[in-house]
Amino acid sequence: MKKAAAILVAVLLALSLAACGSSPGTTNASPSGAPAAPSPGAGASPSAADASPQISEPAWEPGFYDPEMDYSKNPRYKVAYMTQQTSLLFDSFSKAFQKWADKENVEYSFWCANGDNDLYITTIQTYADQGYDGFLTDPDITIYPRIGDLMNDIKLPWMPVMGPPRDADGKLIQPSVGFDFQDDGRIMAQWLIDYQKKTWPDAQPAEIGFLALDMSTSPPLHVRVAGEKEVWDKAFPGNEKNFFISDAASQSSAALNADTGYNITGPVITAHPDIKYWLVGALLDDFAMGGARAFEAAGKQDNAVEIVMGGDGLITQWDEGQDSCWKAALYTAETVYAEPIFNGLYAMLSGQATPETLWPAWINHSAGEKYASLMLPSEIITKENYQSFMAYCDLYTGIKMTDYTWDGTSYPMRLEVPAAYSAPAA
Numbered sequence: 001m002k003k004a005a006a007i008l009v010a011v012l013l014a015l016s017l018a019a020c021g022s023s024p025g026t027t028n029a030s031p032s033g034a035p036a037a038p039s040p041g042a043g044a045s046p047s048a049a050d051a052s053p054q055i056s057e058p059a060w061e062p063g064f065y066d067p068e069m070d071y072s073k074n075p076r077y078k079v080a081y082m083t084q085q086t087s088l089l090f091d092s093f094s095k096a097f098q099k100w101a102d103k104e105n106v107e108y109s110f111w112c113a114n115g116d117n118d119l120y121i122t123t124i125q126t127y128a129d130q131g132y133d134g135f136l137t138d139p140d141i142t143i144y145p146r147i148g149d150l151m152n153d154i155k156l157p158w159m160p161v162m163g164p165p166r167d168a169d170g171k172l173i174q175p176s177v178g179f180d181f182q183d184d185g186r187i188m189a190q191w192l193i194d195y196q197k198k199t200w201p202d203a204q205p206a207e208i209g210f211l212a213l214d215m216s217t218s219p220p221l222h223v224r225v226a227g228e229k230e231v232w233d234k235a236f237p238g239n240e241k242n243f244f245i246s247d248a249a250s251q252s253s254a255a256l257n258a259d260t261g262y263n264i265t266g267p268v269i270t271a272h273p274d275i276k277y278w279l280v281g282a283l284l285d286d287f288a289m290g291g292a293r294a295f296e297a298a299g300k301q302d303n304a305v306e307i308v309m310g311g312d313g314l315i316t317q318w319d320e321g322q323d324s325c326w327k328a329a330l331y332t333a334e335t336v337y338a339e340p341i342f343n344g345l346y347a348m349l350s351g352q353a354t355p356e357t358l359w360p361a362w363i364n365h366s367a368g369e370k371y372a373s374l375m376l377p378s379e380i381i382t383k384e385n386y387q388s389f390m391a392y393c394d395l396y397t398g399i400k401m402t403d404y405t406w407d408g409t410s411y412p413m414r415l416e417v418p419a420a421y422s423a424p425a426a
Helices: 088-103 117-129 141-154 181-199 219-235 258-271 285-297 312-319 334-350 386-397
Strands: 078-083 107-112 134-138 158-160 176-178 208-214 243-247 277-282 304-309 326-331 373-375 379-381
Touching: 078 088, 078 117, 088 107, 088 134, 088 285, 088 312, 088 334, 117 141, 134 334, 141 158, 158 176, 158 334, 176 334, 181 208, 181 219, 181 277, 181 304, 181 326, 208 219, 208 258, 208 285, 219 243, 219 277, 243 258, 258 277, 258 285, 277 285, 285 304, 285 312, 285 326, 312 326, 312 386, 334 386, 379 386
Parallel strands: 078 107, 078 134, 134 158, 176 373, 208 243, 208 277, 277 304, 304 326
Antiparallel strands: 326 379
C-alpha cells in the first residue's frame, strides 16, 4: 500500500520535536517552533476504523519513500544492518528495516558484533567482499572515524542509524537522522513533573526525587540528562540535591539490558529512604524495565513513575496486560524513524543523492557542518493513546505493523528545518 493511501491530512498547529500539541498527553518542543506536516486533519472522523483515510504529503525528495516509484524495476540492492550489541531497540529497528526492504525490492540482512569493535570493522570488509552494496550502521560510536575511513576505501554507501557519526573534531562524517536529544530530556522531565502534580498533589518538594538513568559514554544519551536537570532545577529551585544520576557506564559490565537498569536503580532507592516519590527518566527500554523491577522489589512501585526515550518494550507490556511504574515513553515508531535512514541509503545506492547532497536544507551551516542532520518528531505515548498513534504510523508509512485502530487524532510525522541551520558559521 502506498503512503498515498493512508490518512486524510491537514496542516497541523505548531509542532514539536516531541509531539502534537493538540493530542492528549503530548508536549510541544520543536527545535524551530514552526509548524510541520503532515497530519490527519479537518474532516477526519473521530472513529476512523471504517474510513478509507488518505494522506497529503510534503513534496517528495531523495531520502524518503517515493510512492510513485516502481522499485521492482530498479536493481535489487544487498544491504546489511550491523549493530554493536543486541537489544529490544536494535531488534525493533531490524524489523522496520526488513519491512522497508520488502517494500523497495532490497535484499536485507542483520548482523551483530556482540561488543567486538575489531570484528565490526573486519565484517564490513568481509560483507563488501561478498557483494553487499551498502550498510546501515549502529556501532560503538567511538569507532565511527575508523568506519568512515574504511567506507572511503571500499567506496560503498552507508547510513548511520541511532548515533550520529562524528570525527575527532566533533563534525559529522555522513548524514544522520535523529532528534534534539537535550530537548528530549526536557520533555521527559516535564511529563514526569506534570504526572507528579496530578497523581501526588500533596507531595512536598523534599519528598520528591528525580533519578536520571544515564549512559555517560554515549553523548546522545548523556545530553538528555542535562535537559532533565534543567527542567528539574526550574520546577524545584533549591532542591537540586534530590536530582540523582545513576550511570550505567560505572558498572563493570555495562550491557544494555534490564539487569543493568536494575543494578543502577536499586542502590539509589536504598541510599535515599527519605525520598517518598520517585520520578525516573530512563534512556533505554531495557533500563526502564530493570528500573521498574527495582522499585517493585523495594515495595515502592506505587510511588514511582518512569518515562523512557523508546517504548517498544512498554508497548509489549501494555499489549500483554502488564502494568508497572513505567507509564510513558517519548516515542517514534521504528518504521517512521527507519524511513529516512533506509531511504537515505537507497538514495545513495540509486544515484539520487550523494552524502553531501542528501537533505540539503538540513545541513547545519551555522555549526560548520557539511552533512545533513535530519530531525524527526516524537510523541509521548501512554496506555491511553498508544494504539491510535501506532495505527496512524501504520497508515502513514503504508507498512502494517499492528492491528490497532486509529481514532482520528492528529500526529506530526515531519519537522520544519530550524532557522538557525541556514545561518553562516561563526
